[in-house]
Amino acid sequence: MLRIAITGSPGVGKSTVCRNVLKQLTCTYGGMVSADIRVKGERVGFEIRDIATGRQGILAHKEGTGPRVGSYHVNLADLNNIGVAAIRNALNSELVVIDEIAPMEFKSPEFIRAVEEALDSDKNMLVVLHQKSSHPLAERIRREFRVYTATRENRERLVYEIAGKTDTLKTITVK
Numbered sequence: 795m796l797r798i799a800i801t802g803s804p805g806v807g808k809s810t811v812c813r814n815v816l817k818q819l820t821c822t823y824g825g826m827v828s829a830d831i832r833v834k835g836e837r838v839g840f841e842i843r844d845i846a847t848g849r850q851g852i853l854a855h856k857e858g859t860g861p862r863v864g865s866y867h868v869n870l871a872d873l874n875n876i877g878v879a880a881i882r883n884a885l886n887s888e889l890v891v892i893d894e895i896a897p898m899e900f901k902s903p904e905f906i907r908a909v910e911e912a913l914d915s916d917k918n919m920l921v922v923l924h925q926k927s928s929h930p931l932a933e934r935i936r937r938e939f940r941v942y943t944a945t946r947e948n949r950e951r952l953v954y955e956i957a958g959k960t961d962t963l964k965t966i967t968v969k
């Protein structure tokens with residue numbers, strides 16, 4: 795069983811490493827990924843996407859009503875209906891991907907439960923983990939996962955290092 799976490803400073807390229815590792819894999823995978831929402835270059839929020847279905851929503855936005863993390867309001871409806879559902883459905887594939895596990899996501903008890911279910915399963919997992927969070931779930935992942943810290947210097951090499959570790963996942967899946 796493979797359990798890999800990518801961590802590092804804000805904006806260093808963690809999500810990009812995760813996306814580029816996925817491009818190298820031939821196993822089945824599912825889960826959630828996130829990306830910036832930018833208006834005229836300025837980040838105003840984050841979108842969330844179910845890898846398997848392509849369903850998209852808003853994870854957090856500067857304008858909103860949900861619980862606050864920094865200058866963003868977390869959209870619990872989309873986090874639960876899209877992100878949490880994506881994690882649960884990913885339990886049917888060979889690899890569960892979660893980008894990312896961080897203070898915004900911790901505002902949802904359902905998200906925490908879904909990640910715990912994945913952790914308690916025998917599934918391979920690739921996650922992006924917030925570097926500073928001391929949430930018990932973040933601490934558990936630091937204990938149980940092989941953690942790679944992305945930097946500007948290593949972020950390209952890291953893709954191949956992690957993809958190399960996932961050799962067992964480069965199987966041709968016959969459906």
Ligand SMILES: Nc1ncnc2c1ncn2[C@@H]1O[C@H](COP(=O)(O)OP(=O)(O)OP(=O)(O)O)[C@@H](O)[C@H]1O
Pocket residue numbers: 802803804805806807808809810811894949950
């Ligand atoms: N290897 C790279 N070469 C050039 N630009 C990169 C590379 N990796 C990431 N970037 C750029 O850096 C920015 C941040 O990347 P990314 O979103 O992957 O970082 P992150 O660490 O996941 O960010 P956050 O802390 O906001 O989650 C993006 O604009 C991305 O295009």
